[in-house]
Amino acid sequence: MTSERDIAAMRVPYNDDNSVFTESDLVSMEPFANFRHWFEQACQSKSVVEPNAMSLATASKEGRPSTRMLLLKGFDERGFKFFTNYNSRKSHDLDENPYASMMFYWDTLKKMVRIEGSVEKLSEEESSEYFQSRPRCSQISASVSQQSSTIPNREALRNDYEAALKKYxxxxxxxxxxxxxxxxxxxxxxxxxxxxxxxxLHDRIVFRKPAQGETIDPSVTHQGDNGWLYERLAP
Ligand SMILES: Cc1cc2nc3c(=O)[nH]c(=O)nc-3n(C[C@H](O)[C@H](O)[C@H](O)COP(=O)(O)O)c2cc1C
Known part of the structure; x- marks a missing residue:
């Protein structure tokens, strides 16, 4: 006998009206400090197991999107950093179409952050410095994995890993x-x-850079700091 799960009925409570997110909760009129604030909350929350886990969406030059989970490895006023293999599928997309979207969802906090923009490679120095900080087994795995290429089986990967372990x-x-x-x-x-x-009635506050020559409607769009605008979106 098969028992069907009623997926359509699945829902959990989020925040109630005593805990809304309003413009007065913004810690700054630009996005970086607000990201830092929410990210810190996620890091300090015992219920968030991997606060720096996020999804990254890329698209091919034909506009075909794909997403995968990655780990954020730092952020500063330049942007949000991650590491990967430059021959992977995501990197092929980024070679052809250097724009991406990153999404964090800290489900126990009922908070999501969506980040969109252009993507650039980090310098060799910055990549090497991070690579050398990784656990040795991760370094060895990275050195044997031609990420996103087809391989015959797990054994082939294991053999390459064992050979590299010996070499190093x-x-x-x-x-x-x-x-x-x-x-x-x-x-x-x-x-x-x-x-x-x-x-x-979810809360959504977006910071964005103005479009070229854009005329601002002050009833909905507000001037933030450092060239950012901010506005509230309907849920
Ligand atoms: C939580 C989590 C974190 C991950 N972090 C990374 C990462 O930082 N870098 C990476 O290249 N792959 C990471 N992966 C694996 C990717 O999701 C993906 O399988 C891999 O990058 C190949 O993707 P692509 O073929 O679309 O390029 C992670 C997977 C999970 C589930």
């Missing part, structure tokens, strides 16, 4: 960063902060 068994010798491995920075042009409400 002298731990005083650093594992060299593969040429095809490195970082990117996503430079935000639009950052949305979303907080979920049980009523589905």
């Amino acid at each position: 068994e002298d731990e005083s010798i650093p594992v060299p960063k593969p040429e095809s491995w490195g970082g990117y920075v996503l430079k935000p042009e639009r950052v949305e902060f979303w907080q979920g409400q049980t009523t589905r």
Whole structure:
């Protein structure tokens, strides 16, 4: 006998009306400090297991999107950094179409952040510095994985890993960063902060850069700091 799960009926309560996200909760009139504030809340919350996990969406030059989970590895006034293999599918997309969208969802906080912008490679120095900070087993895995390529089976991967383990068994010798491995920075042009409400009257405040020659409607769009505008979106 098959028992059907009633997916359509699945829902959990979010925040109630005593806990809304309003413009007065913004810690700054630009997105970076607000991201830092929410990210810190996520890091301090015991219920968020991997606060720097996010999805990254890219699109091919034909406009075909794909998404995957990644780990954020830093952010500063330049943007949001992640590391990967430059021959991977995402990197092929970014070679052809250097724009991406990043999304964090901290489900127990009912908070989501969406970040969109252009993507650039980090310098070799920055990529090498991060690579050398990784656990040795991660360095070895990165050096044997031609990420996103087809391989015959797990054994082939394991054999390459074992061979590399042997090659780098002298731990005083650093594992060299593969040429095809490195970082990117996503430079935000639009950052949305979303907080979920049980009523589905969710809060959405977006910071964005103005379009060229845009005339601002002050009843809905407000001047922020450092060239950012901010506005509230309907849920
Ligand atoms: C939580 C989580 C974190 C991940 N972090 C990374 C990462 O930082 N870098 C990376 O290249 N892949 C990471 N992956 C694997 C990617 O999701 C993906 O499988 C891989 O990058 C290949 O994607 P692509 O073929 O679309 O390029 C992570 C997966 C999960 C589930």
